[in-house]
Amino acid sequence: MLEQYLRFKDENPGCLLFFRMGDFYELFFEDAETVARAVQIALTSRNPNDENPIPMCGVPHHAVEPYLSQLLEKGYKIAICDQIEDPREAKGLVKRDVTRVLTPGTVVEDSNLKSKENNYLAAYFWNGDKAVGGIAWIDFSTGQWSGLYSRKEPELWQWLVKLNPSELLLPQGWQVPTQYNELSSQVTPVAAGAYFDLASSSNKISELQGTADLKPLDLSDKPELVRACGALLTYLEHTQKSELGHLGEFKPLNLGKSLLLDEVTERNLEIFRTLNGKTGKGTLWHVLDRTMTPMGGRLLEERLRRPWKDLSRIEQSQACIALLFERDRLRGDLRGALDSVYDLERLSTRVFLGRATPKDFIALRQSLRMLPRLRLLLVGEELEAAPGLEKLLRHWDDMEDLAALLESALVDSPPPVITDGGLFRKGYDARLDELIELNEHGEDRLKTLHEKELAAHAIPKLKLGFNKVFGYYFEVSKAFKGQVPDHFVRRQTLVNSERYITPELKELEDRILSASEERKSMEYALFQALRERLAAARSRFLFMADAVASLDYWQGLAEAARINEWCRPELHEGMEIEIEAGRHPVVEEAMGASNYIPGDLRMDETRRILLITGPNMAGKSTVLRQVAILTIMSQIGSFVPARRARLGLTDRVFSRVGASDNLAKGHSTFMVEMNETARILRQASKRSLVILDEIGRGTSTYDGLSLAWAVVEELSTRARGSIRTLFATHYHELTSLEGKIDGLRNLNIAVKEWKGDIVFLRKLVPGPADRSYGIEVAKLAGVPRPVVERAREILAKLEEKSQDSRSEGAVERASQTLLPGFGAPPIEIRGELTEHPIITQLTELDVDGMTPIQALMLLNQWKEMIKG
Known part of the structure; x- marks a missing residue:
């Protein structure tokens, strides 16, 4: 047996081997030690008295799922080795085989999945010679898969970070770039030749999708993406040991159809996670998610990752949400019915793969019961104003045939294991009914036979008995053995009695004793047949899963809008943004609606760049995020937190907010800030919305001011000056740019001084802030107190010394010397630069070997040379 164990262990390197032995899954050697420590179960030994005992641990087969879940969550891979023949029929060692390999990216059981989140397995391939690559990803639990083809390598990695796959397949020897090292823990290295082969990948995709070539899938001219898809399919073949027919149609991702949100923007706007990495409260997802089903929750996640850019699709979604927003009773009834609908997508996947439990079938039955109710709720409504709901109703499938089948087949509380019997209702199968009757009421039939013999032959004291040697028998006193009929066959003679059997008694005995096993065997066969019939209807399940998801998505957003008093935004093809009494939905949830002060904001041709100043804690960052979040909400079709909102469509939202570092990547706070700023300046387009918060704060004052100034200038000229930008800053010097840069306007967050303290009014008003109020904020x-008072003294002295520099025109004069493009033209240097001795010294200078004092002395020497 151990030789068999070690062979399977060698065939599945890197996996914990769960080895079926009777009613237990056992582990040995290092695996036993690992699992015992990881899930806190007892570590024993196969031969404790030997000099070198073999470590061993195990768990009951019927209770293995919780342990598997814990191990998968910790990142382990698990090979399940099952008995593939009946031990009662085995000659010698029971035949075993690895029936599947569990990995974090391929699980389908609910215990290993988050119901409202996708669980992705991804693959990446980059062709360095052609500078082009592709990524593909699949949620094996739902069968949905897609991919992205790009000539921009960073774009592929950015999407992988957004998707956050549970597993990422990379060719052996490839490394995740340092700036994306959060993906490193999810990497599974695989052999490039076996997994990423182009010819093999093309054949597997065509065969699975039922196409003669790759043109219908838009893959014929994307060989790198084909390789990534092939790696996924090969990995699934090796781990699942089953058909992959449940996978849906492959659809490459078209970035041109969606509002793009890169991983930085998702993080900065706290859409799915807060800045400290936590999910739940504090995220936009938490505020919006009022869905009742897992499918609706996953659809909301998908929409937030890729909001629409098509105005017609947005308005269709708005119309459905508006109708449900206005009809509270209908929405409430829908929510009640949807609450009883389980995960049709993942349930049907488990049915198709042959991994569904009796509990899954009961969940399916309960879900199908609700489909007619959901339809009837919509039938009674006037839906002309919501074409999306009308279309949904026209194509609705109650699936009544399958609901009736499940209703007639299964008992309400089936056992957890399908081989234990007790699954089916009486009346489902005549032969099974007979076995159930024998199994449950065999004693009554024996009594009936006993009474029948007594009545027919009038034998006094005819008794019915049983023992393990002879089974059931009739016992007759020797005084009456002459009255025994001919069909009684003597089996045993006792001192005072004789024991007999009859053909009918023997037949009944055989049937009763075998009925239990026959029933279990027959119920297992019927369960398999039922599973196959439901698996054949997978396309219907998926269609209705999509329909229920859409309905749930619309009602969830309507519920959120009603609870939070949001309005339906007007979207248009222009560039204007008008928000009246707008609120930040996440901040409002945290503070309470009564404590949040709404604000107005307008952007148009004359207000393309809004420069926002004001003290810390006044709410500059909130205003910036609020505009971006309202834009995203509107383009998923949602209502928005405002009295009125009119928003021009956006193709991409960029954000640079907050102060953070990534020391693991070797990046300081300032380096992270500059990386994100560089991405914005290089990628922002005409219809982009850019929000920037405190650019340049991570370096010295003049460096930071110069960078912030230059960034504003660049944004004012890119895409012919049409990029909509909100720029929050503490550099008051930048406020002088109003009037110098076309389309730039100053705004500030109003504050009021009151008896030496400041009061935050939380209102956005025209004009620059008068000062920073940093010391007042420190006091709050x-x-x-001594530190605050000393700071005021120092500030007074600094202001006194810089009185002259604060005279009228000082900032403009500073800009003429510090910042090119504002004031006098740069000094023209005549002649050949290489002839000047300073240039010669500069080219030969060992900067890394100089101390700061040496550098200052050299600068002073050069200054004297220039004077001379």
Whole structure:
């Protein structure tokens, strides 16, 4: 047996081998030690008295799922080795085989999945010679898969970070780039030749999708994406040991149809996770998610990752949400019915793969019961104003045939294991009914036979008995053995009695004793047949899963809009943004609606760049995020938190907010800031919305001011000056740019001084802030009083010394010397630069070997040379 175990272990390197032995899954050697430590179960030994005992641990087969879930969550891969023949019929060692390999990216059981989140397995391939690559990803639990083809390598990695796959397949020897090292823990290296072969990948995709070539899938001119898809299919073949027919149609991702949100923007706007990495409260997802089903929750996730850019699709979604928003009773009834609908997508996947439990079938039955109710709720409504709901109703499938089948087949509380019997109702199968009757009421039939013999032959004291040697028998006193009929066959003679059997008694005995096993065997066969019939209807299940998801998505957003008093935004093809009494939905949830002060904002041709100043804690960052979040919400079809909103469609939202570093990547706070700023400046287009918060704060004052100034200039000229930008800053010097840069306007977050303290009014008003109020904010934050007073003294002295520099025109004069393009033209240097001795010294200078004082002395020397 151990030789068999070690062979399977060698065939599945890197996996914990769960080895079926009777009613237990056992593990040995290092695997036993690992699992015992990871899931806190007892570590024993196969031969404790030997000099070198073999470590061993195990769990009951019927209770293995919780342990598997814990191990998968910790990142382990698990090979399940089952008995593939009946031990009672085995000659010698029971035949076993690895029936599947569990990995974090291929699980389908609910215990290993988050119901409202996709669980992706991804693959990446980059062709360095052609500078082109592709990524493909699949949610094996639902069968949905897609991919992205790009000539921009960073774009592929950015999408992988957004998707956050549970597993990422890379060719052996390839590494994740340093700036995306959060993906490193999910990497599974695979052999490039076996997994990413182009010819093999093309054949597997065509065969699976039923196409003669790759043209219908838009893959014929994307060989790198084909390789990534092939790696996924090969990996699934090796791990699942089953057909992959449940996979849906492959659809490459078209970035041109969606509002793009890169992983930085998702993080900065806290759409799915807060800045500290937590999910739930504090995220936009948490505010919006009022869905009742897992399918609706996953659809909301998909829409938030890829909002629409098509106005007609947005307005169709708005119309459905508006109708449900207005009809509270209908929405409430829908929510009640949807609450009883389980995960049709994942349930049908488990049915197709042969991994569904009796509990899954009961969940399917309960879900199908609700489909007619959902339809009837919509039938009674006037839906002309919501074409999306009308279309949904026209194509609705109650699936009544399958609901009736499940209703007639299964008992309400089936056992957890399909081989235990007790699954089916009486009346489902005549032969099974007979076995159930024998199994449950065999004693009554024996009594009936006993009474029949007594009545027919009038034998006094005819008894019915049983023992393990002879089975059931009739016992007759020797005084009456002459009255025994001919069909009684003597089996045993006792001192005072004789024991007999009859052909009918023997037949009944055989049937009763075998009925239990026959029933279990027959119920298992009937369950398999039922599973096959439901598996054949997978396309219907998926269609209705999509329909229920859409309905749930619309009602969920309508419910959120009603609870939070949101309005239906007007979207248009222009560039204007008008928001009246707008609120940040996440901040409002945290503060309470009564404590949140709404604000107005307008952007148009004359207000393309809004420069926002004001003290810390006044709410500049909130205003910036609010505009971006309202834009995203509107383009998923949702209502928005405002009294009125009119928003021009956006193709991409960029954000640079907050201060953070990534020391693991070797990046300081300032380096992260500059990386994100560089991405925005290189990628922003005409219809983009850019929000920037405190650019340049991570370096010295003049460096930071110069960078912030230059960034504003660049944004004012890119895409012919049409990029809509909100720029929050503490550099008050930048406010002088109003009037110098076309389309730039100053705004500030109003504050009021009151008896030495400041009061935040939380209102956005025209004009620049008069000062920073940094010391007042420090006081509010609880900085000790002596420190606050000393800071005021220092500030007074600094302001006194810089009185002259604060005279009228000082900022403009500074800009003429510090920032090119504002004031006098740059000094023209005549002649050949290489002839000047300073240039010669500069080219030969060992900067890394100089100390700061040496650098200052050299600069002073050069200054004297220039004077001379």
